[in-house]
Amino acid sequence: MSDKATTDATQRLWQAIEERQDELTALVADLVRIPSLLGDEAPAQGFVEGYLAESGLQAESWDIPDDLKQRENAGDSGVPFAGRPNVAGTLPGAGGGRSLILNGHYDVVSPEPVSAWTHDPWGAEIVDDKMYGRGAYDMKSGVALNLFLPRLIRDLGITLGGDVVVQSVIEEECTGNGALDASLRYRADAALVTEPTGGAFTSAHVGVLWFRVAIEGVSWHAMQAWKGVNAIVKAVPVIDALQRLDARLNEQTHPTFAGVEHPINLNIGVIEGGDWPSTVPGHCELHCRLSLYPGQTIAETRAAIEAAIAEAAAADPWLRDHPPVVTYDGFQSAGSIVAMDEPWVRMLAKWKHRVMGGEMEPRAGTGINDMRYFNFVGIPSGCFGAGGAGGHAADEWLDLASMVPTAKTIGAFMLEWCGVAG
Ligand SMILES: [Zn+2]
Numbered sequence: 001m002s003d004k005a006t007t008d009a010t011q012r013l014w015q016a017i018e019e020r021q022d023e024l025t026a027l028v029a030d031l032v033r034i035p036s037l038l039g040d041e042a043p044a045q046g047f048v049e050g051y052l053a054e055s056g057l058q059a060e061s062w063d064i065p066d067d068l069k070q071r072e073n074a075g076d077s078g079v080p081f082a083g084r085p086n087v088a089g090t091l092p093g094a095g096g097g098r099s100l101i102l103n104g105h106y107d108v109v110s111p112e113p114v115s116a117w118t119h120d121p122w123g124a125e126i127v128d129d130k131m132y133g134r135g136a137y138d139m140k141s142g143v144a145l146n147l148f149l150p151r152l153i154r155d156l157g158i159t160l161g162g163d164v165v166v167q168s169v170i171e172e173e174c175t176g177n178g179a180l181d182a183s184l185r186y187r188a189d190a191a192l193v194t195e196p197t198g199g200a201f202t203s204a205h206v207g208v209l210w211f212r213v214a215i216e217g218v219s220w221h222a223m224q225a226w227k228g229v230n231a232i233v234k235a236v237p238v239i240d241a242l243q244r245l246d247a248r249l250n251e252q253t254h255p256t257f258a259g260v261e262h263p264i265n266l267n268i269g270v271i272e273g274g275d276w277p278s279t280v281p282g283h284c285e286l287h288c289r290l291s292l293y294p295g296q297t298i299a300e301t302r303a304a305i306e307a308a309i310a311e312a313a314a315a316d317p318w319l320r321d322h323p324p325v326v327t328y329d330g331f332q333s334a335g336s337i338v339a340m341d342e343p344w345v346r347m348l349a350k351w352k353h354r355v356m357g358g359e360m361e362p363r364a365g366t367g368i369n370d371m372r373y374f375n376f377v378g379i380p381s382g383c384f385g386a387g388g389a390g391g392h393a394a395d396e397w398l399d400l401a402s403m404v405p406t407a408k409t410i411g412a413f414m415l416e417w418c419g420v421a422g
Pocket of ligand 1: 105139172195
């Protein structure tokens with residue numbers, strides 16, 4: 001391994017990225033055109049496994065074991081794991097170098113309401129430098145980078161010192177179970193999650209938990225509504241209590257989140273109740289999402305939620321006798337932080353500066369991402385990736401002009417981190 005070998009390999013890799021950038025764009029488009037919503041990931045993951053195998057990597061796919069859900073920081077999407085595989089491929093190193101995981105999630109959130117889109121969510125339409133589509137930005141851009149770079153390295157005949165493991169995982173958007181499982185299956189010296197960050201670096205992020213609050217009432221004919229108990233109306237003091245909890249939690253501070261506006265967010269995302277205008281609803285349920293600072297636990301956050309709801313119930317005679325029932329589904333995970341002076345983070349920042357100029361700015365995320373599971377098992381991990389906008393919104397788009405510089409940055413980092421053996 002010599003500095004000259006690494007420098008030569010970097011120049012050749014950069015040249016190949018320039019020459020083959022249309023292939024990278026086409027790969028993102030291929031990934032976007034395979035819808036990959038929760039429960040329907042198999043065709044997409046099959047494509048990924050095929051691509052990895054064609055690139056000469058040792059590829060495998062496997063179903064997540066059911067007992068994963070019992071682990072700390074695991075969640076439950078309610079969808080069985082069978083037939084919804086995780087996929088990974090290994091580009092084996094010659095030895096003597098450091099290993100690297102390139103992780104990405106292939107699942108995407110629903111494009112609904114589709115009527116709000118001016119482009120086909122699964123069409124990967126390109127207008128100027130923007131590719132539109134659900135997942136084009138979050139994060140089929142990153143999955144494509146993770147697939148493309150090892151193929152170029154293989155095609156150029158470059159042998160790395162350490163292994164590169166490419167992972168495409170499921171359920172990032174609802175539990176993180178895919179990455180949790182992958183973090184237990186493979187070890188490496190660092191894990192880069194290629195979430196789109198626009199050249200910034202996600203060094204910290206909140207944890208997230210989802211919960212439901214079920215409120216019972218008494219159904220009755222609306223002509224004598226006063227004889228029933230309206231469960232929707234009884235949800236109002238519960239909603240008020242949750243909003244007060246949100247305000248109270250934001251009075252706490254965390255040094256990494258200083259300057260971030262309203263870092264903790266309690267969102268009442270779904271309300272279900274009643275089924276007929278002339279019937280008093282006998283049942284109402286709220287589906288909510290709450291974030292927590294890194295270092296705070298799911299157990300203490302659940303306790304805060306339950307205390308806030310109990311307090312609201314104590315002030316209402318009906319709710320006092322019929323207490324709302326809190327249950328948990330989806331995300332149940334703490335947040336995580338990676339130090340900006342980790343050797344691999346500094347090396348990535350150096351290449352970001354050389355390719356794009358400017359510092360690689362650390363970002364504290366108010367949403368959750370999969371880097372946490374690698375940090376939890378001692379594989380330092382953060383997010384760096386392409387640019388664009390509209391994740392989880394209509395007309396999501398990827399900035400195609402960001403792909404070549406992002407690929408060059410990550411590619412050069414891979415060569416230096418893993419070492420060039422020949
Ligand atoms: Zn994402």
